[in-house]
Amino acid sequence: MPRSNRPRRAVSGHAPAGKGGGKGAGRAAGKHAAGPAPELDLERARTGIARRESAPDGEWVVRSISASRAGKTYICPGCHTSVPPGTAHLVVWSEDHIFGAAAGLAERRHWHSNCWTSRSYRYR
Numbered sequence: 001m002p003r004s005n006r007p008r009r010a011v012s013g014h015a016p017a018g019k020g021g022g023k024g025a026g027r028a029a030g031k032h033a034a035g036p037a038p039e040l041d042l043e044r045a046r047t048g049i050a051r052r053e054s055a056p057d058g059e060w061v062v063r064s065i066s067a068s069r070a071g072k073t074y075i076c077p078g079c080h081t082s083v084p085p086g087t088a089h090l091v092v093w094s095e096d097h098i099f100g101a102a103a104g105l106a107e108r109r110h111w112h113s114n115c116w117t118s119r120s121y122r123y124r
Contacts, residue, residue: 059095078115
């Protein structure tokens, strides 16, 4: 007969046989004692998911930044103008960087959404 993976229930506040200890001595004791969970930031959850894009110039990871989360000024590599604070834009980095994923992430760039979608691919 197959073994059950469910823990045995304690009968009237006693620990299961072989476990030792009294009430609350199981693995989950104190699991929820840390307090209430932090509030979920819905805006970050909605826009913070990165997607992968495949293009003739390589594999890219693209993450959307909402206008409320854009706090700095960046220079868009597509049009060489600024992406001011409060402007929704994209953060893009190479997934197949020659020096690895960490180097690709370190060289991420902030693009205007339109500049990223209308960029030209240079074939060699």
